[in-house]
Amino acid sequence: MAKVPVQFTLNGSEKAEFIDSGTTLLNALRDKIGDTSPKGGCHQGTCGACSVIIDGELRLSCLTLAETCNGTTITTTSGLSESGVLHPLQRAFLDTFATQCGFCTPGMIMAAKVLLDHTPNPSRDEVVEALSGNICRCTGYEPIIQAVLLAARANSQNAA
Amino acid sequence: MALALQTFPTVKDANSALKAAGTRYLGGGTLVIRAANEGDVSVSSLVRSTDPALSAIAVAGGKVRIGASVTMAAIARLPDLGALAKAARAVGGPAIRNMATVGGNLFAPAPYGDFAVALLALDATISTDDGELPIETFLAKRDGSRVIVTSVSFTLPKADGFRFLKVSRVKPKGVSMLSIAAVLERAADGTVSSARIALGCMADRPIRARAAEKAIEGKTLDRDGIAPALAAATEGIAPITDPIASAWYRAEVLPVHLGRLLLT
Numbered sequence: 001m002a003k004v005p006v007q008f009t010l011n012g013s014e015k016a017e018f019i020d021s022g023t024t025l026l027n028a029l030r031d032k033i034g035d036t037s038p039k040g041g042c043h044q045g046t047c048g049a050c051s052v053i054i055d056g057e058l059r060l061s062c063l064t065l066a067e068t069c070n071g072t073t074i075t076t077t078s079g080l081s082e083s084g085v086l087h088p089l090q091r092a093f094l095d096t097f098a099t100q101c102g103f104c105t106p107g108m109i110m111a112a113k114v115l116l117d118h119t120p121n122p123s124r125d126e127v128v129e130a131l132s133g134n135i136c137r138c139t140g141y142e143p144i145i146q147a148v149l150l151a152a153r154a155n156s157q158n159a160a
Numbered sequence: 161m162a163l164a165l166q167t168f169p170t171v172k173d174a175n176s177a178l179k180a181a182g183t184r185y186l187g188g189g190t191l192v193i194r195a196a197n198e199g200d201v202s203v204s205s206l207v208r209s210t211d212p213a214l215s216a217i218a219v220a221g222g223k224v225r226i227g228a229s230v231t232m233a234a235i236a237r238l239p240d241l242g243a244l245a246k247a248a249r250a251v252g253g254p255a256i257r258n259m260a261t262v263g264g265n266l267f268a269p270a271p272y273g274d275f276a277v278a279l280l281a282l283d284a285t286i287s288t289d290d291g292e293l294p295i296e297t298f299l300a301k302r303d304g305s306r307v308i309v310t311s312v313s314f315t316l317p318k319a320d321g322f323r324f325l326k327v328s329r330v331k332p333k334g335v336s337m338l339s340i341a342a343v344l345e346r347a348a349d350g351t352v353s354s355a356r357i358a359l360g361c362m363a364d365r366p367i368r369a370r371a372a373e374k375a376i377e378g379k380t381l382d383r384d385g386i387a388p389a390l391a392a393a394t395e396g397i398a399p400i401t402d403p404i405a406s407a408w409y410r411a412e413v414l415p416v417h418l419g420r421l422l423l424t
């Protein structure tokens with residue numbers, strides 16, 4: 001299998017790798033680069049566990065080929081905390097007990113981050129819509145929705 | 161997965177490479193990478209084109225041309241295409257809508273392909289590297305197609321002339337139990353002067369409800385007026401059966417949902 005060069009910015013750091021052509025971004029991140037925060041769930045685009053942000057847009061890393069990400073800026077959940085301080089969304093997920101097994105959590109947080117980046121004070125319906133591509137089999141969703149709303153409130157209080 | 165991806169600056173070059181056995185075109189990846197991940201060994205290599213025209217949207221004089229690589233999210237956020245936003249938002253969740261393309265949706269088998277249902281009702285023209293085809297002809301031949309779709313074009317419907325409904329069990333995002341799109345034109349007296357009604361999940365690909373279209377013409381959009389169309393709605397359908405619904409159930413509820421759409 002031919003190796004192809006791929007360069008992108010991952011969580012603020014420049015990455016340059018040679019990967020097998022056809023490698024998904026999910027596999028490149030987890031197996032080659034060592035960022036295991038995106039989870040491989042269904043590999044079918046259904047569960048959202050592998051969600052990452054590419055150039056500001058929510059994308060599914062299991063359905064994205066790494067070599068198509070040349071020159072892009074990629075954010076994963078492992079890049080959210082700064083200097084050991086959790087991102088408000090991460091803090092809110094802990095505070096509202098929005099994680100149980102935790103497998104869906106990175107994808108949920110990525111979907112929520114894109115929402116709050118564009119809509120800092122979302123309605124409950126907007127949160128539900130934003131998370132509609134992410135499946136959780138533990139929480140019943142309500143704590144997750146509350147976590148996103150809590151993070152939004154925390155953001156608006158910090159901005160005030 | 162062992163796939164080799166070739167990227168070409170022009171559609172013409174990508175089209176040549178696509179002729180090789182086992183080669184599939186990569187648009188947004190929501191169909192072909194999914195298939196490869198699922199273990200579809202018929203996919204051995206991929207081609208794509210970075211031609212900027214594939215990502216262009218042109219709206220002028222009531223005519224619309226959408227490049228095949230334009231995503232559902234891009235359509236949903238463009239005010240000029242507000243009439244189609246509901247159909248674009250019917251495709252997957254936010255991440256899928258950021259990836260799924262107009263061109264890819266034309267190839268999506270039922271229960272997917274909700275946007276293609278809308279395009280069928282709009283009587284779109286499909287442009288490929290080999291020329292143009294009416295959407296109905298294109299959909300009929302799509303399984304054996306080895307050409308790259310470059311764009312879709314259609315006439316924008318009047319503000320209240322286009323209707324779309326997706327029915328699913330999971331809200332707000334779920335796989336289609338069925339989807340219906342309709343382009344209705346009305347005469348001065350309020351009766352329907354022409355109708356194009358397209359159905360999703362009522363075959364393995366979007367189909368027209370021709371009997372219902374004929375039955376609604378000349379009628380008013382009230383309970384009595386639409387009754388003949390609802391009675392004719394199931395004519396010629398062959399619904400799919402999947403974990404969401406059986407063919408029998410889909411056929412049973414089609415007239416109910418068509419009625420709701422027409423009375424909207």
